[in-house]
């Protein structure tokens with residue numbers, strides 16, 4: 001049973017006023033709020049378990065190490081990875097993608113090689129690959145999209161024929177909400193022996209991920225967009241790739257033996273986890289993933305679809321509104337503009353009415369260039385949002401648009 005009130009009760013940050021107005025938080029694609037269980041998990045770690053992991057003989061260190069490794073096992077089970085050591089903890093999706101680009105990318109790139117991305121990538125899944133291409137005098141190939149924000153699969157097929165060393169695609173676009181047909185795209189790439197990295201930053205809070213079913217080679221996400229803390233995320237990689245890849249960063253923990261002449265490296269996953277990790281955030285991430293599992297992806301998706309449909313229908317009635325991202329397969333993200341009103345001005349007025357939205361290019365400048373706009377106003381919904389909040393939001397948008405036009 002999906003009990004919205006009970007869910008909202010778990011999120012203390014939702015129950016506050018800003019500028020003396022009840023907060024309406026629609027900036028969930030940037031980061032979600034955190035349930036009490038996560039806040040308490042982190043607090044418990046510092047009150048009772050705080051200790052450096054993996055290198056202590058003492059009780060607390062062993063407890064913390066066990067909790068950290070349990071978090072890895074749980075993350076693996078959450079996305080159905082075959083082995084726990086296929087999970088590399090990072091500080092977020094950005095670091096996970098950089099790890100793959102630096103390590104796997106450098107292992108595969110040769111002068112003139114190419115890498116294939118899509119036209120709707122977040123800068124985090126674009127710039128690392130672009131820079132790698134620059135380093136190797138290679139070519140960044142870009143799968144185009146149409147006006148609705150859908151990938152052009154025919155163009156994708158042709159670009160695959162250029163044999164890029166890797167395909168890097170977003171599962172769900174943060175700027176447009178498009179949910180890409182990643183399983184099909186992975187199969188098409190694999191038919192040509194091309195590995196695929198999926199940027200799952202906008203997926204993990206909304207839809208069940210099964211890396212074996214997708215058959216992706218890499219999958220990246222951050223905890224903080226999925227009710228977890230900032231400073232934790234992960235890179236899933238198939239064992240065969242992670243085994244073959246060179247370390248990404250060097251230092252403590254990732255080594256086996258060190259002399260002045262030579263260093264040998266630790267086994268997976270530690271080979272890729274140099275230095276002291278963000279232990280409390282990883283433990284918080286585990287609690288967040290458990291929150292999602294307990295709530296249930298089906299219930300989350302049903303509720304968020306209802307919010308998306310309701311908000312889209314309400315906003316559609318506003319004269320001069322333009323939506324960016326109208327793919328049939330769409331997450332609970334609405335990017336829009338009204339007439340000539342600048343998104344920043346609209347966002348600022350909404351803020352004064354207690355409504356948190358994001359304005360600007362959403363770290364996807366190439367998407368904004370495609371539509372020839374400076375940015376959009378983006379409202380993104382999470383499991384705890386309500387249709388009542390949407391009513392407040394739509395009324396506020398109407399009022400602000402009148403004031404600004």
Ligand code: PMP
Nearest residue numbers: 092093094122124174201202222
């Ligand atoms: N990819 C996508 C699609 C995103 O939306 C984001 C965050 N906006 C990222 C990657 C990067 O995530 P982080 O900043 O948490 O590393």
